[in-house]
Ligand SMILES: [Ca+2]
């Protein structure tokens with residue numbers, strides 16, 4: 001026992017020395033463009049939950065002014081569940097929308113608000129408010145589609161909060177004034193109905209145990225597009241037969257045993273007893289100088305993989321998204337809460 005403790009303590013010391021060395025290196029690290037990055041934060045804590053969240057905090061975050069029977073309008077609830085280590089976790093995520101932090105997204109396409117321009121030429125971005133980050137910066141216009149929820153920060157400042165967290169599928173216009181280098185950061189949520197299980201009630205497919213998938217695509221007027229150069233990290237993986245199915249290798253989190261995208265992906269054997277693996281979000285993830293150099297790069301996906309070939313919020317405006325790729329983490333289906341970041345130099 002004593003020996004085991006000693007070995008553990010010396011391993012911890014070694015880990016501590018290595019971590020301190022990495023932190024010291026990172027503290028003085030600058031990546032091209034002269035942006036000095038913060039020291040790498042302590043590793044994210046891994047937590048495990050089992051089953052569906054019992055406590056509903058908010059019955060429905062979606063406010064839809066104009067409804068019709070043909071709309072794909074589904075309830076976006078927010079719940080809480082206690083992890084095996086006692087941590088109380090808000091699911092599917094704690095969001096700026098539920099905290100009523102703005103500004104709410106300006107619509108590119110939104111059935112709830114009857115903003116439905118027929119094509120790119122009919123889109124008027126000039127009404128979107130300009131969020132000022134640098135008074136002497138340039139005004140950048142961006143177009144965003146997230147499956148399902150996004151909140152968007154530039155240099156740590158909240159620029160846009162998706163006004164439709166789940167469905168119907170919407171898209172947004174953002175404008176902000178900033179100078180280079182600057183950092184974009186998105187919190188992204190693949191929303192669901194069976195909270196903390198990552199499971200949707202997909203009436204259209206007559207499937208009340210459907211595994212939803214995520215995705216983000218965005219294009220900005222300074223030439224920045226979502227692509228494989230972005231960083232993307234997952235913070236919620238499941239539903240799982242066993243939490244051991246998610247393998248951590250440093251800051252890489254792997255789960256691909258049941259596939260990564262439709263149509264190949266398979267369901268786990270579990271149902272109401274499924275597990276979910278969660279991670280704490282690093283404190284500085286929104287910030288300009290947050291050090292994400294150890295995060296995995298984003299994976300890119302096709303329209304077909306994301307399943308958006310018939311969604312007008314996106315397909316009506318090919319010119320506005322030209323050159324951008326859909327991005328997410330490694331697993332489009334099982335990774336449910338994602339942070340994506342890009343430093344623009
Ligand atoms: Ca949305």
Ligand SMILES: [Ca+2]
Pocket residue numbers: 190198211212213214332333334335336
């Ligand atoms: Ca999912």
